Amino acid sequence: MNHLTSTYHIPLVILSVIIAILASYTVLHLSVRLIKAKPPARYIWLTAGAFAMGLGIWAMHFIAMLAFQMAMPVSYDFGMVFVSIIPAIVSAALAFYMISRPDMGNRQIYLGSLFIATGIVSMHYTGMKAMIMAADIVYDPILWTLSAIIAFVASVAALYLLKYVSQNAEKPGINWFKLVSSIVMGFAISGMHYTGMAAAKFMPHEGHQHIMTQNIDSTYLAYGIALGVLLLFGILFISMFVDRKFEYQAISSELKFRSVIESANDAIILANRDAEIISWNLGAERMFGYKKDEAIGEKLQLIIPDPCRNNINSFLFENISDLAGSTTELTGLRKNGEELPIELSLAAWGENGQVFFSGIIRDITERKKTESKINRLVYRDPLTGLPNRLLLNDRLKLAISQAEESKKNIGILFIDLDRFKNINDSLGHATGDLLLVEVGKRIKAAIGESDTLSRQGGDEFIILLPQTDANELTKKAQKIIDLFSQSIMIREYELFVTPSIGVAMYPVDGKDIETLIKNADTAMYRVKEQGKNSFQFYAPSMNATVSRKMLLEIGMRKALERDEFKVFYQPQVDVKDGKLIGVEALMRWMHPEWGSISPAEFIPIAEETGLILTLGEWVLEQACVQNKAWQNNGYQPFKVGVNISSRQFQHSNLVEMVKNVLAKTGLAPEYLELELTESIIQSSEDAVVKMQQLRDMGIHLSIDDFGTGYSSLSYLKTFPINTLKIDQTFTRNIYTDPKDASLVDTIINMAHNLDLKVIAEGVETEEQLRFLEEKQCNEAQGYFFSRPIPAEELEIVLAVGV
The missing domain is CATH 3.30.70.270 (Reverse transcriptase/Diguanylate cyclase domain)
Structure with a gap:
């Protein structure tokens, strides 16, 4: 029996090939998304790819069948047609599964191609069984085998192309490669179909009544299927474009994030639940000394365990909920064993069913040094x-x-x-x-x-x-x-x-x-x-004394304002003729409630508190003013002696202060004598310089209370002094203590040999005066001549003579 002749509707044939090419191009694009995607997105793209590829192959097959025209009417069992879709989708799913495996080798490719080819062949010949017509189909074994071989070869080529494209998606020119590959794959898929159709011989039979179950124009049906598939491809391309856009944004964000991480001075470390490091930035390298390849995948001891805990990592991970979002100060451990203070901030998140940890570690060595320095400045x-x-x-x-x-x-x-x-x-x-x-x-x-x-x-x-x-x-x-x-x-x-x-x-x-x-x-x-x-x-009971001192200090601060201080003057006379040749200015405090307060009580307090600077300048000015007044009143000019305290002498402006007082009062320098103690001049580094400056001004200088301090004969020739004042403790005992008499005699002789004048303090009896006269002491002062008296009373003395 002769088989029926057949022809093809060329536009539909071309459409079927285009569908195959588009399906191939879509699949190549999907393979890239599949490799890059992570679960669960990978499963979504695998399913979408399987449907796209399976429906594309099936659509090409069915459109090609609708393009096939014979001399007898042909209809289709659409139930069987839709059943034929299943092998196409399964084989496509298998193809995508194969390329999604990182260990896909040649063996896997050929084994997978065998299953894929079986699915495609099954899809093709199941679709052929869906044809309802008054004829039987007889297959040419050679062409049938050739169609199966073409399906296998096409599957192998498809898997290799899919693998290559997915692994080289970022290479230049890959888009042209995908286009050419899509055309090759499209023609290979079409070749399998048309080879299988060529293998079919349609043998009409007599007496067989043909039943038309469908009466749909095959051309419109083909175009409708093509349109549906193209819409599917369009949706997939739009989805891939959107996904790629998000991917680029994610990559861009990741690159920016990575650049920030790498440029950070802090160590930024990511680890999994097992404390294995999965990310290690340059800051971590600098801080801990481990290179990235030494750290990734390792469990490094970066923190010195707390003495109360055997495993610091377990502690951190077990308490992540409490530590997350907070900072903890710990001790870090460098690769070389060096310890450093660190500040750790921890966070945790879940991804793909796994838990990960991120830690930002800051080296706080400098901060600790600064804190220690501040602590020393504030508390030390x-x-x-x-x-x-x-x-x-x-x-x-x-x-x-x-x-x-x-x-x-x-x-x-x-x-x-x-x-x-x-x-x-x-x-x-x-x-x-x-x-x-x-x-x-x-x-x-x-x-x-x-x-x-x-x-x-x-x-x-x-x-x-x-x-x-x-x-x-x-x-x-x-x-x-x-x-x-x-x-x-x-x-x-x-x-x-x-x-x-x-x-x-x-x-x-x-x-x-x-x-x-x-x-x-x-x-x-x-x-x-x-x-x-x-x-x-x-x-x-001690507080009574302290209270007295406090009251005196408070009282002194107000005494100057209230004119409670007075300057008394004690005459100094020539031992030979008894004439007044000078006076010593002495401060007295006349308190309105407490009465007269001894200088022995308030002067030490003034020295201690620094009030002596103000009081001393006041006494000096008062003494100079008074002496100048006496001269203006016609009295014979004489020196006025003023005691200089230790605090005053050590003050840097002493010379300037004296100069200003003399200028202010108009008293000539030769009528001023400054009395200094031995301890004052011996304890000052620049004593000689100051004394020479005062002496150069014409001021007389005397050593007060000579013999009571740590006397040294060397300073007598070094310091520019005019007079030695013998302390009253020696003068009072010259008739009762032979040693004191010898000391007074020695001091007088020594002073005269050094061309210095001598004045004896504390002269109270005529016998003392006669002793001093006999020893040729120059001057004397004491109660024998006059107690310290106010300026008004001294004027009477000046008027009548001593």
Whole structure:
């Protein structure tokens, strides 16, 4: 029996090939998205790709069948037609699954191609079975086999092309490669179909009644299917375009994010749940010393375990919910074993069913150094490094709080160094500073670890002893005194200093910081008054003396304004003829309530508080004004002597101040004599310079209280002085103590040999005066001639003569 002849509707044939090419091009694009996507997006693209490729192959097949025309009517069993779609989709899904596997090799490609080719062949010949016609189909075995081979070869080529395109998506010219590959794949798929159709022979049979189940124009149906498939491809292309746009945005954001991470000075580290590092930036390399390839995938010990925890990583991960969003200070560990302080910020997130951690680690070495420096500046004495007043107050506040709970005592030792001022002034501040440092070390070594030694300033130290008693305080105080029985070597000097220690206890001697320290200070001053180099417990009776000193200090500050200070003058006479040759200006304080206050009581307070600078300048000006007034009133000119205190002499503007006073009052310099003590000039580094400047102005200079200080014969020839004043303690005893008489005689002879004048203080009897006259003393002053008197009374003396 002859088979039926057939023809093809060429436009539909061309359309089927175009559909195959478009399907191939779509599939190649989808393969790129599939490789780049991560679950669950990968599964979505795999499903979309399987449907696109399967429907594309099926559409090409069905349109080609609709293009096939025979001499008899042909209809289709659409149930069978739709069944034929399943093998196409399954084979396409298999193809996408194969390329999504990272381990796809040649063996997998050929095995997968076999299954894909089987699916395509099954789809084709299942579709052929859907043809309803009055004829039987007989296949040419050779062409049938050839169609299967074409399907296999096309599958192999498709998988290789899909693999290549997915792995080289970013290479230049890949789009042209995809276009050419799509054409090759399209023709290969079409070739398989048309080869299979060529293998079919349609044998009509007689007596078979053909039943038309469908009556649809095949051309319109073909175009409709083509349109539907093209719409599907269009949707897929739009989806891929949108996805790619988002991908580019994500890549751009990731690149920006990565650049920020890499440029950060902080270490930014990502790790999985098992603490394996998955991201390591340059900041981490610099901070910890591990290169990226040394860190990725490893569990590095970057943090020193807390002594309370065996595994720091377990601690961090177990407490991530508490630590996330906060910062924790820990100790880091570099590759070389070096430790560093770090600040760690942790975060956690989930992705694809896994938990990941990110950590931002900051090296806070410099911050710790700065904090330490600030701590030293704020809480430490810059010279000795000991706690300062602020830190002592903090620790004392804590100690008081603990003592309240434990019902224990607290001890305060207030230490002041005896004779430190002399050392500091005579040897210089640099030596004094070194001495203070050494003293701090010596005391520090003598106290317990729980005790606090603080420097309050100058040569004052305070020791805080928590949880102690009177017996323990006594032992500590005596131990400190014993420490200073040995000398301290500073540079080439062997120095001796002794401590005066005041002791106060909480709560007996005060229940607050201020009271405790004040009372310990008060007890220390009592030690000073009683001879120094000892210790004294505070007693309430001591406050009476302190209160008196405070009242005097307050009173002095107001006394100048209220004209309570007066200048008295004591005559100085020539021993030979008894004529008045000068006066000494002496300050007196006439308080409206307390009466006359002795200079021996208020002058030391003025020295201590610095008020002596104001008072001293006032006395100098008053004395110069008065002396000039006497001269203006016609009295014979004479010198007025004014005492210069230690604080005044050390002040930098002394010479300028004296010069201004003389200029202001109009008194000639030769009628002013400045009286200096031995200790003043010996403790000043620039004493000679100052004295020479004063002497050059024409001012007379005298050494007051000569013989009572640390006298040195060398300074008598060095310092530009005019007069020596013999202290009254020697003068009063010249008839009762032969040694004092010898000393006075020696001083007079020595002064005359040095071409210096001598004036004796404290002359009270005629016998004393005769002794001085016999020894050829130049001048004398004392009660024998006159007590210190106001200027008004002295004018009477001037008028009648002494």
